[in-house]
Amino acid sequence: MATITPVKTDSVEVLAHAAVVHPTTVVGSSISCLTKRAVTILMYHGYVEATPDTNPGKSLVQVRPDDGAGSVNEHWVTVVELAAKGTNPDTEAMTATEPAAETVLACASTTGFAVEDELYIQHTTLASSEWAKLRTFAANTSITLIDGLTTQQDSTSVIWNDASKFVVSLDLNGMESFRVVWTHEGATGANGHIKAIAITYDSDLSA
Numbered sequence: 001m002a003t004i005t006p007v008k009t010d011s012v013e014v015l016a017h018a019a020v021v022h023p024t025t026v027v028g029s030s031i032s033c034l035t036k037r038a039v040t041i042l043m044y045h046g047y048v049e050a051t052p053d054t055n056p057g058k059s060l061v062q063v064r065p066d067d068g069a070g071s072v073n074e075h076w077v078t079v080v081e082l083a084a085k086g087t088n089p090d091t092e093a094m095t096a097t098e099p100a101a102e103t104v105l106a107c108a109s110t111t112g113f114a115v116e117d118e119l120y121i122q123h124t125t126l127a128s129s130e131w132a133k134l135r136t137f138a139a140n141t142s143i144t145l146i147d148g149l150t151t152q153q154d155s156t157s158v159i160w161n162d163a164s165k166f167v168v169s170l171d172l173n174g175m176e177s178f179r180v181v182w183t184h185e186g187a188t189g190a191n192g193h194i195k196a197i198a199i200t201y202d203s204d205l206s207a
Contacts, residue, residue: 002206002207003206003207004204004205004206005204005206006201006203006207007073007199007201007202007203007204007205008011008199008200008202009199009202010199011197011199012031012197012198012199012200013029013196013197014028014031014041014179014196014197014198015028015043015180015182015194015195015196016019016195017126017127017129017193017195018126018195019048019126019191019192019193020057020182020183020184020191020192020193021190021191022055022057022188022189022190022191022192023184023185023186023189024182024183024184024185025181025182025183025184025185026181026182026183026194027179027181028179028180028181028182028196029179030064030177030178031055031177031178031179031198032176032177033172033176033177033178033200034066034176034177034204035202035203036172036200036201036202037132037171037172037173037198037201037202037203038169038170038171038201039169039170039172039178039198039199039200039201040167040168040169040170040198040199041061041166041167041168041169041170041180041196041197041198042165042166042180042196042197042198042199043059043061043082043097043164043165043166043167043168043180043194043195043196044063044131044163044164044165044194044195044196045057045059045084045120045163045164045165045170045182045192045193045194046119046120046122046129046131046160046163046164046192046193046194047084047085047087047089047091047120047160047162047163047190047191047194048120048122048160048190048193049089049109049190049191049192050088050089050090050091050190051088051186051188051189051190052087052088052185052188052190053084053086053087053088053089053187053189053190054086054187054188054189055084055086055184055185055186055187055189056083056084056085056086056184056189057083057084057182057183057184057189058081058082058084058182058183058184058195059080059081059082059083059099059166059180059181059182059191059194059196060078060080060180060181060182060183061078061079061080061081061082061168061170061178061180062076062077062079062174062177062178062179062180062181063076063077063079063170063175063177063178064076064077064132064176064178065077065174065175065176066174066175066176067100067176074178076152078181079170080168082164082166082168084164084184084192085162085163085164086111086200087162087180088137088190089160089161089162089190090111090112090113090160090161090162091158091160091161092107092108092109092110092111092113092143092157092158092159092179093107093108093155093156093157093159094106094107094121094125094153094154094155094156094157094158094159095107095108095155096111096154096155097152097153097154097155098149098152098153098154099149099152100148100149100150100151100152100169101148101149102148102149103135103143103144103145103146103147103148103149104143104144104145105121105142105143105144105145105153105159106141106142106148107140107141107142107143107159107168108140109140110137110138110139110140110141110142110143111140112161113134113137113143113159113161114134114161115134115135115136115137116133116134117133117134117161117162117163118131118133118134118161118162118163118164118202119131119132119133119134119143119145119159119161119163120138120155120159120160120163120192120193121149121153121157121158121159121160122158122159122193123151123153123156123162123191124156124157126193128151128152128153129193130149130150130151131146131163131165132146132147132149133145133146133147134161135166143159178198180196182194
């Protein structure tokens, strides 16, 4: 009996890791899916401003049908809308350099933080900022993560709560392309950082 192995493409950049200043709308690149069967899209948002996010931003997952043209903008359809938390996020600066893989982050205050908070750790270099999940904390001493840091963080890094992570899987049958749009308009909102990546299911390999 033949063994069927799914062929996938991972780490497809849908929205680059970027700073987004309210108000704004960021339209991600159109990703062709004419040779794809399905896609799983992972979307991330983290606050970097301690102000009420009265009009929270949204990630819009959109698809466009395969009608032979492939570039008809009016055919974009939003299949999922996923909103950020819409809070006034809590924030705390780290007080020590913590290496990659470290789970315990020293800080002077833990006010506002709670177990299982989604966190965004803002580094002075955008690419070194990262998302994490809070496991527990020692009051006004440290925050413990479920998983270790991806990148070394230092005393200039800032921990923010109320971050968001979303995952959406789509059947791409009949679709020409997909994309993600970040839209954050309205009178009042907090600045943040975003990114979105995807894994596509391309075909089956029989051996």
